Amino acid sequence: MFSPHGPSLHELCVQALSSVERGYDLLAPKFDHTPFRTPEGVLDAAVEVLADLGPFDRGLDVCCGTGAGVLVLDALCRGRITGVDFSAGMLDQARSDHPDTTWVRADARALPFAEAFDLAVTFGALGHFLPAERPAIFEGVYRALRPGGLFAFPVDAVPPVTSRWYWATLGFDLTMRVRNAVWRPPFVMYYRTNRLPAVHADLTAAGFTATAVALTAPGRYGDGSPRWQLVLARKQADAR
Known part of the structure; x- marks a missing residue:
């Protein structure tokens, strides 16, 4: 599906009936040929915003x-870059594509980590965690950053009710909830559980000062509103 190099329908069904970890182990060799990978336009727009907020080591x-x-x-970043994931398959693929990066399974x-980084990012991952799990993630990133460090990640802006994306994400999330109610192990993947107000509240509780900026280059909805926002969460410079 998606492209000649992407996964087949059968492979996607096997993934969807697996745990999150096992599913991504299976999908890893073909993941970059699916629409689940963060679009290049979003990555480029994030670089453009963050370039004015450095320098970063x-x-x-x-x-x-x-x-x-x-x-x-x-x-x-001028210094060493580290990637962390719990899928061994995804890390194997990442290691093959980016041999100069440090890869950690966790x-x-x-x-x-503790006060080791100046900039932390995450792309397309928060939907794999339930809202109750976000505080632990944000607290861990806060600990991993040096004082004054920045945590940045894109979130989907709320689509207008007239948008096809509004109904597509609603239908997908409902389908996943039914799947997880009747099948084990669960596969956690939701599009509508990381709205900006809730994310902002969890970041604030973790100690961050958080804002968000619209990313207009990657696309807009039919009513002209941007499809993406970039969350910028700063750790206090004097945090100890």
Whole structure:
């Protein structure tokens, strides 16, 4: 599906009936040929915004997958870049594509870092966590950043009710909830659980000062509103 190099319908069905970790282990070799990978336009727009907020030394890609976020960090960071993910398959693919990056297998809800990075990013990963799990992720990123460090990630702007994307994401999330109610292990992937007000509240509770800027270049909805916003969460410069 998606392209001659992408996964087949059968492969996607096997993934969808697996756990998140096992599903991404299976999908890893073909993941970059699916629409699930963060679009290049979003990555480029993030670089454009973040370039004015540096300089940055060491960078961290949280839930790195095959390494799309590393492309952003490569463009912005002068020091060592680290990617962390819990899927061994995704890390194997990332290691093959980006051999100069440090790759760490770990759970994003228990990051094993302390004041080691100046910039942390994550792309397309928050939908794989339930809202109750976000605080642990944000607290771990906060610990991983040096004082004054920045955590950045895109979120979907709320689509207008007249948009096809509004109804597509609603239908997808409802389907996933039914799937997880009747099938084990669960496969957590939701589009509508990371709205900006809730994300902002969790970031504030973790200690960040958070804002968001619209990313207009990657596209707009039919009513002219941007499809993406980039969250910018800053750790206090004097945080100890």
